[in-house]
Amino acid sequence: MNLLERLVGIFAEHGYLSVFIALLLCGAGVPLPEDITLVAGGIIAGLGYANVHVMVGVTMVGVLVGDATMFMLGHHFGGRILRLRLFAWLLPPARYAKVQQKFERYGNRLMFVARFLPGMRTAVFITAGATHRVSFWRFLLLDGLAALISVPLWVYLGYLGADNRAWLTKWIHRGQGGLWIVLGMVLVLVAWLWWRRRQRCDGE
Template identity: 75%
Template sequence: MDLLERLITLFAENGYVAVFIALLLCGAGIPLPEDITLVAGGVIAGLGYANVHIMAAVTMVGVLVGDAAMFLLGHHFGEHMLQWKPIAWLMPPRRYVKMQDKFARYGNRLMFFARFLPGMRTAVYITAGATHRVSFWRFLMLDGLAALISVPFWVYLGYFGANRREWLGMWIRRGQSSLWLLGGLALVAMLIWWWRRRQRKLQAR
């Protein structure tokens, strides 16, 4: 919780811009937990330093811009990125090969669930871009759907727990498992929608 308190102080003094920049750094693989950053943004809204709905919008944009930047870097520079020192530290060649294998096996599902896998997001997004197997707009759609679950969850959790820190700490610890449940339900809903759409197309032929 020490990190959370430091972020709350920083964001309360600097507002939306600080939250946005912090989320860009999270997307770039800096070891700053995205969930704690989002919660801190929600807390300062709960304390009256920001509007929670604007905060939710700002954080959504920050998350998506950071993720998209990693995807586009992977798309344009591919394996050459592994020679860049920051990227080489984040994703050594052995890890890149392993990530390629996972992407080949799970594809779109991996891009969706990467949002709920701290420590893997940046590597997944870079690999997704480098493989050239998925368009930017498909990536943005899948990442955006996942972000619509995770980003409001953390921001509003921080907002409602701004003056109840023990309660907030408990739900931060429980939050990841709760997000897995929400993500799983969302994936099931997507699969049902896709199956019904396919059935309608087959019947129309």
Template identity: 75%
Template sequence: MELLERLVTVFAENGYLAVFLALLLCGAGVPLPEDITLVAGGVIAGLGYANVHTMFGVGMAGVLVGDSGMFLLGHHFGARILKLRFVARVLTPERYAKVQHKFERYGNRLMFIARFLPGMRTAVFITAGSTHRVSFLRFFLLDGLAALISVPIWVYLGYFGADNHEWLAMWIHRGQHGLWLVGGIALVVALVLWWRHKRRVACESGSR
């Protein structure tokens, strides 16, 4: 909660721009938790320093711009991006190879699930861009759909818990585990749909 209190102070003094810039840093892989950043934005709205609905919009914009920036860096530089110092800190060659393998296995589903995997988002988005097999529009839609689940949860949680820190801390903890659960369920559903599609295609091929 100490980080949350510090962010609330900074955001209350500097407004929406500070929240937006902080979310860009989250997207770039800086060790600043995106969920706590969004909650802090909601808290200052709950304290009367901002409008909560505008804060939701700012949160969505910051998240999507930050994520898109990582995708486009990967798309433009490919594997060469590993030579960039700030990227190498969050995406080692070993981790890049591991994410590439997962991406080849799960494809688009991994881009959606990545939003619910702290510490994995930046690596997944850079790798998605570097494969050149995913259009920016498809990436943006998948990431946007996932953000429409996570962003409002954190922003409005901060808004409603602005005056009750104990309640807020409890629900932040529950929310973090809850989003992992949502991501896991979404992955299972996606795998089932993929398996049914492959089975249908195989049956159609066999009947010809």
């Protein structure tokens, strides 16, 4: 039995709370793929064990609470967090320094894009908190906007493919590329709206 099927079994038996806890573990850097966890939550809704719209709400909260916890730990402990064995394993000094460099270069954009980079999220969110350059509410806004793209996509994908696992497996593999396409469209729309607003302001 693969990971997806195991998660579906656990979630079907224990409901929303088990999905929420699993997403907290994802946020903490436990090697449990967030996208597979979200898809499993959608599948149990498709099988009738949960309401899909409620599942989207539960998973959004789980993702944001997990991410915010990592941010606040970084904010509170700063670089000292690397002295804790768990975080030293998740974020070795060399990797921490590399993420800091990327954060210095890309700033807020890195926090938004990190949601679409499996394996990078925890490191980026801890570093964002440790730098003390970003307020908690700005972090939550950027992470929340990114989660509004990724979370519903994975949950509804699981919901739609609950009874057709072959189709679902194919689209899970395509899903990350699809997320980048959606992200690109959102960025183009934001740039266009900014340009229109700039044109309007220049014309007044």
